[in-house]
Amino acid sequence: MGRKTFSINLHKAYQNLTDLSKSFKDKNRYLKNLVKNRNRFKNFSIQINGFSYDFSKQRMDKPILKELFKLAGQARAKDSFSQMVSGKIVNATENRPALHTATRDFTQGKILLNDMDVIFEINKVNKQIKNFIEKIHNKKLKGTTGKSFTDAVVIGIGGSYLGCEFVYTALKHGIEPIINLHFLPNVDIDNFGQIIKTIDPETCLWIIISKSYTTVETMANLNQALLFLKNKNLDPAKHFVTITSKGSPGDDPSGSGLGSFNMFDFIGGRYSVTSAVGGLPLSLAFGFDNFHRFLKGCHTMDLHALNSPEENNIPLTAALVNIWNSNFLDYPALAIIPYCSALSRLCPHVQQLYMESLGKGVTIDGKITNHKTGVIIFGEPGTNAQHSFFQLAHQGSPFPIEFIGVVTPVYNKTQAISKGVYNHQELWANMIAQAKGLAMGKNDDNKAKNFTGNRPSSTIIINDLTPESIGMLLAFYEARTVYEGFILGLNPFDQFGVELGKVLATDINKILS
Amino acid sequence: MGRKTFSINLHKAYQNLTDLSKSFKDKNRYLKNLVKNRNRFKNFSIQINGFSYDFSKQRMDKPILKELFKLAGQARAKDSFSQMVSGKIVNATENRPALHTATRDFTQGKILLNDMDVIFEINKVNKQIKNFIEKIHNKKLKGTTGKSFTDAVVIGIGGSYLGCEFVYTALKHGIEPIINLHFLPNVDIDNFGQIIKTIDPETCLWIIISKSYTTVETMANLNQALLFLKNKNLDPAKHFVTITSKGSPGDDPSGSGLGSFNMFDFIGGRYSVTSAVGGLPLSLAFGFDNFHRFLKGCHTMDLHALNSPEENNIPLTAALVNIWNSNFLDYPALAIIPYCSALSRLCPHVQQLYMESLGKGVTIDGKITNHKTGVIIFGEPGTNAQHSFFQLAHQGSPFPIEFIGVVTPVYNKTQAISKGVYNHQELWANMIAQAKGLAMGKNDDNKAKNFTGNRPSSTIIINDLTPESIGMLLAFYEARTVYEGFILGLNPFDQFGVELGKVLATDINKILS
Secondary structure (H helix, E strand, C coil): CCCCCCCHHHCHHHHHHHHHHHHCCCHHHCHHHHCCCCCHHHHCEEEECCEEEECCCCCCCHHHHHHHHHHHHHCCHHHHHHHHHCCCCCEHHHCECCCHHHHHCCCCCCCEECCEEHHHHHHHHHHHHHHHHHHHHCCCCCCCCCCCCCEEEEECCHHHCHHHHHHHHHHCCCCCCCCEEEEECCCCHHHHHHHHHHCCHHHEEEEEECCCCCCHHHHHHHHHHHHHHHHCCCCHHHCEEEEEECCCCCCCCCCCCCCEEEECCCCCHHHCCCCHHHHHHHHHHHCHHHHHHHHHHHHHHHHHHHHCCHHHCHHHHHHHHHHHHHHHCCCCEEEEEECCHHHCCHHHHHHHHHHHHHCCCECCCCCECCCCCCCEEECCCCCHHHHCCHHHHHHCCCCCEEEEEECCCCCCCCCCEECCEEHHHHHHHHHHHHHHHHHHCECCCCHHHCECCCCCEEEEEECCCCHHHHHHHHHHHHHHHHHHHHHHCCCCCCCHHHHHHHHHHHHHHHHHC | CCCCCCCHHHCHHHHHHHHHHHHCCCHHHCHHHHCCCCCHHHHCEEEECCEEEEEEECCCCHHHHHHHHHHHHHCCHHHHHHHHHCCCCCEHHHCECCCHHHHHCCCCCCCEECCEEHHHHHHHHHHHHHHHHHHHHCCCCCCCCCCCCCEEEEECCHHHCHHHHHHHHHHCCCCCCCCEEEEECCCCHHHHHHHHCCCCHHHEEEEEECCCCCCHHHHHHHHHHHHHHHHCCCCHHHCEEEEEECCCCCCCCCCCCCCEEEECCCCCHHHCCCCHHHHHHHHHHHCHHHHHHHHHHHHHHHHHHHHCCHHHCHHHHHHHHHHHHHHHCCCCEEEEEECCHHHCCHHHHHHHHHHHHHCCCECCCCCECCCCCCCEEECCCCCHHHHCCHHHHHHCCCCCEEEEEECCCCCCCCCCEECCEEHHHHHHHHHHHHHHHHHHCECCCCHHHCECCCCCEEEEEECCCCHHHHHHHHHHHHHHHHHHHHHHCCCCCCCHHHHHHHHHHHHHHHHHC
């Protein structure tokens, strides 16, 4: 039996928060006054080993925070999370559990789903991945012409692409890839044309990722790749692997090709990085041990999200901050600004994860919502963003910002000093300065140079760019998203809104063909 | 004498539009009813040679459009544009003209600014660029160790980066770069660390772009690059060029280094792609002739924006569509979705161009605005975006979308057929389907599968990815942005909102050092 819900705005806490938000437009409650409180940081931040969340520059006070936790309690958010982790049907509209946490669960020995042990099945796929990539890395498995593999093209779109690309981009700063990955999501033929310029077909592996093995873009790119290999006189069977559901047209249990690896319908695409979807390409790139370290990082955050009391629970608190900003302060967006080049693809991943999970118009029990659901997520790395759209952040229509800082950079061999500081210090000085400037503002009689301030932000800090830290960051965003969905009474696991376009495109294609 | 303005919401047309917008919430005015009109496309689209703008799926009718044109008339938008092009002080707060159009003006023989002929000065720099890059391409100019150059790292941030990166990314699909460009905007040391992994220091040129030659990030990266070259025993003088203002610390008229190329204070960073800022790197990459073709494309759009009557003027009309959506229908954002991988960096460029130009809280004459100014710009290429955040676009809080289609792809040698269509047809089918689905919606008794529709979009179509077409696209966004600024009574050329952060960062650095 799955979770039940009723409209969030019938909760008593929701009504109280609505009242509290009205009085909060008063000038005495501006951020520049709130942050003066000595205990501000202590009261509005949570630290765990390797991860820090500072929300002291959010427009809230203790009574509001208390009421937000009540809201989470009334919505039974923690119960829903616990049900999710243990395999209950939390995805009610599709009658499925949502077991992405099981892919990195080193604690529960067994999760039974009907008669299948999910943990056993996942471990089986991981062993298969480990064996396969070791044969590639040891050069036992080679392409048609006997050359060993140097590159892999990942054909997949949406959830079969964005998470993996984020993690690959983040890790390759610190770990030299053994196999270089290239991503081919788009049906745009120029996406294909650009990639084949950069690879040697004889040393290239193609990884096809599609749960159903019917995704239009992925099948079109597969056909394009098959034609390409044929024209190069290469044997596709020696250059292809598939990641797909058991029994799909791409599943190959007899092993006629190089291999096929199963994904499961109890893990949604946008939550699938830690399944074979990320597991195979990331292990190919960085070795299975590094993928395993990444899973460990995710698991650390999962356990925190599951077990920490509400007041010390980072993903749950961060979900409440979002709900306060969207439902009560009426902000239409959230900018995610990592002060870290390596995290440049975090935002596109979270954009999908969050907007596809929470961009809904109905509650999980099928009622039209009359409260705010998901907001727009956008962002670019800082300091770049400062020289791009931060003009609007400071002086235009305000939106909350989530800063992300990384304590130790990867490249720290030979650093130059400019104006007395290293580049990494300059980067941090800028991040701190932006959060402060947005909150405090600055008065100027020249209105063009006046800063109103009172613009909210949070700051997340991770230690470094190791697989463990990237795992914690990924799992934080997943847990925050599902918590926000649970509290808002939504189903964060379905995506019926993508269907209409597919149907209409098929109709148009019939006319074209 | 520069343009004068008064608050946009005192215009009579603004009041009328406010009234019209109220009646427009009626169900009879839903898009699915509006688009039934036989003449809908004819009345709500504009075509010029090589560029088409279809706004038939915007939530407006003829009386509204008429009133919007009146608003542009009352704001004297076309006069302001004409003043801008002829060198008047349209950037009043900084007491400067805004003469980006002069960098590609093949029509006016002369533009006098005080006693200087702007066109003459620009041509002089372009000649210098042409001579320099020919020496590089002919391998007459080489690095310290006598090897010819293969790569260039562009050090610059914000306006010295985003536009150039967009054009480089777009053109390299169709034109094989002679010199590969790498972009180093961020002060993040890992941005530097990642780039030096991919270049050979002996064959690499460094291009430093900063108007003042004091930009903190750029100077920090310059110092990092100098230290790197020193450690490799290479002579910086044989590996560096600068693009900077006359008389700045990086200006080198005596020619002790490889060269320095001037940029001018009458061109703002975010409008500077067609100046030496884009001219040198893009000519290095693709040859001067291709850069010249790109300028020609820009000039075509400039002439259209300047000379076309309001009703046939694409950038002006597109600016009015934005104003209608932000000021009257209260949409907080605009998504830009090119159905084209090559345009993947268009959105970050337009994000800066638009949000830095229009993200303001005061009118050009220093009064606090009490109308909406710039909105949030975000986006990813389609069909990728469909598998990412389009769930929210269809069923969550609505926002307008700008689709961009490209008629002819670059890679059209060997295309496979899937389900009876080529990939490029599939791409187009999807773009058309999305616009239709968003507008029309679909009724379903299951509310989770119901699509409310009435979600507005525009569609821009360009012919191809040639330099001329990319030039038209770039100049369209520039002209639309300034038109929107002129009509809203803002100064689209200053950016005082970026100053506070800089000051605070300097203070924090003093503590750190």
